[in-house]
Amino acid sequence: MPFHFRGSMAGIYIHIPFCKQACSYCDFYFVTRKNLIEPFTEALVREIELFSGTRYASEQIDTIYIGGGTPSRLPATNLKRIFDALEKSFQLRPVEVTMEMNPDDVTPDYLASLLDLGINRASMGVQSFDEDLLRFMHRAHTRDEAIRALEHLHTAGFPTYTADLIYGNPGQTPEMLEADIDQLLQFAPPHISAYSLTIEPKTRLGKQVDLGRISPPDDEHVSLHFDLLTEKLRAAGIERYEVSNYSRPGKEAVHNSNYWSHKNYLGLGPGAHSFWWDENGAGRWENKPDIKAYLKDEPAGSDENAKGETLSLQNLAEERLMLGLRTRRGVGFEELKQRYRYQMNEKQLNWLDYQREAGMITESGDVLKLTSKGLKIADLLIVDLLSKG
CATH class of the missing domain: 3.20.20.70 (Aldolase class I)
Incomplete structure (x- = not known):
């Protein structure tokens, strides 16, 4: 769990x-x-x-x-x-x-x-x-x-x-x-x-x-x-x-x-997003971006299921990789394993080896980070990594 x-x-x-x-x-x-x-x-x-x-x-x-x-x-x-x-x-x-x-x-x-x-x-x-x-x-x-x-x-x-x-x-x-x-x-x-x-x-x-x-x-x-x-x-x-x-x-x-580190947050007001963990993963939902409806109807309150989505641990792990690799702190392999039950497959590990040689990615202990060179094309690299999952 x-x-x-x-x-x-x-x-x-x-x-x-x-x-x-x-x-x-x-x-x-x-x-x-x-x-x-x-x-x-x-x-x-x-x-x-x-x-x-x-x-x-x-x-x-x-x-x-x-x-x-x-x-x-x-x-x-x-x-x-x-x-x-x-x-x-x-x-x-x-x-x-x-x-x-x-x-x-x-x-x-x-x-x-x-x-x-x-x-x-x-x-x-x-x-x-x-x-x-x-x-x-x-x-x-x-x-x-x-x-x-x-x-x-x-x-x-x-x-x-x-x-x-x-x-x-x-x-x-x-x-x-x-x-x-x-x-x-x-x-x-x-x-x-x-x-x-x-x-x-x-x-x-x-x-x-x-x-x-x-x-x-x-x-x-x-x-x-x-x-x-x-x-x-x-x-x-x-x-x-x-x-x-x-x-x-x-x-x-x-x-x-x-x-970026997946802490719970509650969004209030029209168009606001929320994210909250539960025992099986997390839910994300959005208040309707419509001020007329917001003023007329009872606001969304805690009824997140009507306009939201359920995120599995797999979804969350991929999102954590996407968000974490955009930061200086990077993402830890142990965190992915313990928090999301996620481990890299052989294709991803081979890709990481290639990107290390290219100077795009580095490791500090257990933590995977993009280099300054890699951060310039962070979104491209992250999509490429996740596509091999």
Whole structure:
């Protein structure tokens, strides 16, 4: 029997679906109708209360992540009602409470209110300081607003924060990326999340690519940006610990790291996902990404079976490999065996030997890791490994 779901600590993710406008690359669920904030808050509080007394409320909550959308669209008074409901329904002992925010929403008073609520980590959606790139991404903020927001974070005394950057944009030169990195490093950030631009279908950007108006950057362009980013951040003492995440020592994201290691988490709000272990494997389910249904109907609560899936230990082992090999910690053979009853077959072991020789994979004791070279093509390597299982 797996040993990991009894008495373990868990996390809560809250999806706040409000945005000022649609970014060109984003395919997350969001709405722009600010008049729905009040009824949404009421519905979210009702959903939180549904979990009181359930098995999901019996585990200690050690992380909370408020994402979206743009959570900073919510007034601090609404956030307080949400936190009050969480406190009544769950065993909250959080070591990390993160909230995403956009620079144009940030004021000193607002940040002070967030600190009073117990939010101790900000996730600032900078993306770029280049005005042309911000317009291309259809971001709501300007360069000056991004700089002021980072200044406000320092003045407010946030214990830690992360800032997002997007690289690999069409027309973005290495010099433009370097200017973005240099500007951000002036604030000595404890953590940076840096994402290669992804073309998602049904987004504004995806439609422009389909129409031939924009050509996505080629792999060589993206690889050059990846190397530049990694080298400059390393020189500043900020090391990559996951394909898209960099931090100073001890400032790694706890909540996201828990995702990668398969800790239980509960998703609240429209479009939020949940993951929870049981005796046979785990379940994953999603709240319907529809705010009208969320406001009208009783939220999903603990009825995960209606809109979810059951994950076998085999499914979970493959997912653990996929997630773990994207991180600096890698994945242990003994963990796979004990936790998931999973062992590599002969084809996979032969493949690992080949990739070691090619400099893509290394072993440290019992732990399998991708090298810096391997991390650049992590997704390709992981799919190849799993296809031989």
